[in-house]
Structures are given as structure tokens and as C-alpha cells.
Amino acid sequence: MPTSRLDPIDRKILAELQADGRMTNVELAKRVGISAPPCLRRVRTLEEAGFIRGYHAKVDSRELGFEVQVFAMVGLQSQAEVDLSKFEQRCRDWPLVRECHMLNGEVDFILKCVAPDLSTFQSFLTEQLTAAENVASVKTSLVIRCAKDEPGVPFSVMEERLNRTA
Amino acid sequence: MPTSRLDPIDRKILAELQADGRMTNVELAKRVGISAPPCLRRVRTLEEAGFIRGYHAKVDSRELGFEVQVFAMVGLQSQAEVDLSKFEQRCRDWPLVRECHMLNGEVDFILKCVAPDLSTFQSFLTEQLTAAENVASVKTSLVIRCAKDEPGVPFSVMEERLNRTA
DNA sequence: CGGCTACGCGAAATAATATTGCGCACGGAA
DNA sequence: TTCCGTGCGCAATATTATTTCGCGTAGCCG
Numbered sequence: 197m198p199t200s201r202l203d204p205i206d207r208k209i210l211a212e213l214q215a216d217g218r219m220t221n222v223e224l225a226k227r228v229g230i231s232a233p234p235c236l237r238r239v240r241t242l243e244e245a246g247f248i249r250g251y252h253a254k255v256d257s258r259e260l261g262f263e264v265q266v267f268a269m270v271g272l273q274s275q276a277e278v279d280l281s282k283f284e285q286r287c288r289d290w291p292l293v294r295e296c297h298m299l300n301g302e303v304d305f306i307l308k309c310v311a312p313d314l315s316t317f318q319s320f321l322t323e324q325l326t327a328a329e330n331v332a333s334v335k336t337s338l339v340i341r342c343a344k345d346e347p348g349v350p351f352s353v354m355e356e357r358l359n360r361t362a
Numbered sequence: 363m364p365t366s367r368l369d370p371i372d373r374k375i376l377a378e379l380q381a382d383g384r385m386t387n388v389e390l391a392k393r394v395g396i397s398a399p400p401c402l403r404r405v406r407t408l409e410e411a412g413f414i415r416g417y418h419a420k421v422d423s424r425e426l427g428f429e430v431q432v433f434a435m436v437g438l439q440s441q442a443e444v445d446l447s448k449f450e451q452r453c454r455d456w457p458l459v460r461e462c463h464m465l466n467g468e469v470d471f472i473l474k475c476v477a478p479d480l481s482t483f484q485s486f487l488t489e490q491l492t493a494a495e496n497v498a499s500v501k502t503s504l505v506i507r508c509a510k511d512e513p514g515v516p517f518s519v520m521e522e523r524l525n526r527t528a
Numbered sequence: 529c530g531g532c533t534a535c536g537c538g539a540a541a542t543a544a545t546a547t548t549g550c551g552c553a554c555g556g557a558a
Numbered sequence: 559t560t561c562c563g564t565g566c567g568c569a570a571t572a573t574t575a576t577t578t579c580g581c582g583t584a585g586c587c588g
Binding site for chain 1: 423464476
């Protein structure tokens with residue numbers, strides 16, 4: 197990572213790959229306005245520098261039989277770092293928990309969970325999550341429908357911001 | 363879609379592509395145990411049938427200068443379908459809002475927002491979100507840190523479930 | 529001002545991969 | 559048994575990825 201700062205071409209690459217992670221390198225090169233070899237080099241550099249954390253196919257949960265999505269707000273009894281870490285590790289071990297974010301405010305964590313059906317989730321909720329050590333309170337909300345689910349960051353906002361300071 | 367049901371090979375394909383969306387087709391074919399051409403045919407079929415909704419590079423928000431992630435709980439004044447749809451459309455138009463889920467319970471929507479800094483988010487919050495038509499209440503929580511962020515669904519759970527009924 | 533170095537680009541060559549066309553085998557229905 | 563429909567693998571071709579190489583430019587010292 198020579199210059200940690202990204203130039204406009206790097207940002208364009210990231211934006212394109214965020215929108216379509218399976219784009220071929222030649223197509224990507226065409227879109228960002230350079231030839232294929234330097235484009236590939238940039239992509240590799242961005243991957244190694246950690247700007248790109250991976251590539252994933254987005255699968256349709258409901259189509260696959262995962263009918264239930266739930267947000268769970270969790271409060272802990274102890275917020276000591278050791279206990280926070282323990283709870284986070286437990287979340288990593290639960291496959292139904294897809295995301296675990298520590299929050300400020302009255303609630304300590306928000307969890308995004310996915311399950312095949314309500315009974316599977318209920319079992320998890322009562323037998324695992326609520327029953328877990330140090331868990332003081334759990335409030336769950338079922339997702340009725342999803343109006344927007346965009347991955348990553350809004351590059352449009354980033355460009356606006358850079359133009360302002362430039 | 364001849365048989366809407368997926369066979370074990372299809373599920374393996376989905377699991378592999380969810381874990382690594384840029385895997386080459388020959389590597390994928392090797393892992394699922396068939397040759398490349400039928401593997402590619404299956405992938406195309408899965409894409410067209412909507413099981414695969416797209417491919418995305420996962421970018422590191424903070425590394426890119428998006429320091430702030432916020433969950434916003436939104437309550438509306440009217441829950442009539444027309445008004446719900448209007449609010450959802452507004453969320454789609456706001457680039458800072460990456461996800462918008464309608465919930466059951468006391469809160470109507472949960473929004474996941476990303477912003478370059480706190481002041482950008484505050485401006486959005488006060489001038490756009492809170493000020494929007496039909497919005498009754500907004501409660502926000504800053505993300506302190508993220509312990510887990512897995513995309514998609516847990517295929518391990520799916521396999522367990524299928525084995526149980528089989 | 530001249531020359532040195534570092535960096536990034538593009539062209540061409542090569543290796544790997546994607547994609548197409550075809551023939552074969554299996555399993556269900558007439 | 560015979561006839562399809564479905565899905566596989568093999569082989570050939572088209573595309574793409576990747577490496578190698580030489581060129582031009584910007585920054586930097588002597």
C-alpha cells in the first residue's frame with residue numbers, strides 16, 4: 197500500500213465491483229477507462245489492502261425456504277469487555293445469527309437472524325439466546341417485508357463529498 | 363424452472379457461491395463434483411430462477427471513509443398501505459439508507475444507514491428523515507463495533523433440516 | 529539543466545477459463 | 559419394449575485472465 201489514498205479510478209473500480217462482483221476484468225477495465233492488465237493489478241491491490249473484503253453471491257432467502265427474518269435487540273447484565281467479547285463469540289457460533297452489532301444507547305446489541313420457520317427461531321430464541329449467560333433482555337421484531345437491501349456504501353455520497361473539499 | 367426443488371448439487375453451488383462469488387466455474391464444478399458445462403448450466407438456471415439475486419464485492423466501509431453506521435427505528439403516523447409505500451420509496455431514494463425493513467411490533471421500520479461522518483448523518487437525520495412526511499418518531503443507535511456480518515443464509519441449518527425430514 | 533529512479537500504462541503472448549455443440553445414458557410413460 | 563425428456567460428459571472454440579516486456583512521465587537530486 198504505497199499511497200493509502202485512492203484515486204478516482206480505484207473508486208470507480210470499487211463502485212463497479214460492488215454493483216456487480218462477477219464482472220469480467222476486461223469489462224471492468226473498459227468501464228473505468230484503462231486497459232485490462234493495470235485494471236487487474238489495481239483490483240489485486242485493493243483486495244490485499246483490505247478495501248475489498250470478499251465476493252458473495254446474494255441468494256434469495258425466502259425462495260430458499262428461509263421464511264423468517266428477525267431483528268433481536270439484546271441487553272446484557274455486564275458490559276465489561278470480557279463479557280461483551282464472550283457474547284460476541286457466542287453470536288459467531290450461532291449460524292442463525294447473520295449479523296451482530298454493538299450499539300450505543302439502552303440496547304447493547306442488535307442481531308439480524310434468519311430461520312427456515314417460526315418454530316425454529318422460537319427454539320433458538322428461548323433455548324439459546326435468552327438462555328445464554330449474561331443476557332438480561334431480548335426484544336425481537338419480525339421482518340414483515342424488505343423495501344431496500346443494498347450492500348456496501350453509497351459511492352455517490354463519497355464523490356459529492358470529495359468534490360466539495362476539492 | 364422444471365423442478366422447483368433444488369437437489370443437493372444446487373444447494374452446494376449456492377453455498378459455495380455465497381461464500382466466494384468470484385470462484386471460477388471449473389473450481390466450482392470440481393467442488394460440487396460435476397464437470398464444468400453442466401455446472402455452468404445450473405448456475406445460469408439458478409440465476410434466472412431468482413435464487414441468485416446478484417454478485418457483489420464486499421467493501422470495507424470504514425477503510426473507505428464511511429466511519430458511521432447507524433440503525434434507525436422509525437415510527438409512522440399512518441400505517442395505511444399507501445403511506446407505507448410512500449415511505450419505502452423515500453428510503454430507496456436516500457443513498458445513506460442501505461436497508462429498509464418493515465417490522466411488526468411498536469416500531470414500523472428499521473433502517474440501516476451509512477455515512478462518512480457524524481455531521482453528515484445528523485444533517486440527514488434532522489433535515490431528511492425526521493422531517494419527512496408521515497414520520498412520527500425516530501430513534502437512532504450508533505454502531506460501536508461489528509462482531510459478525512455474514513451475508514445470506516446458513517446452509518448448514520438447511521442441510522440439518524432436510525436430513526431430519528428425510 | 530541533465531539524468532536517474534520509480535511508477536503506471538498499454539501491447540503482445542501465453543495460460544486458463546467460459547461456452548457451445550453433440551452424443552450417450554438413465555428413468556418414466558405409453 | 560420403445561419413445562421422450564432430462565442431464566451428464568467430452569471435445570472444440572471463443573473469451574478471458576495473467577504474465578512479460580518496453581515505453582512515457584513525474585519527481586528528485588546532482
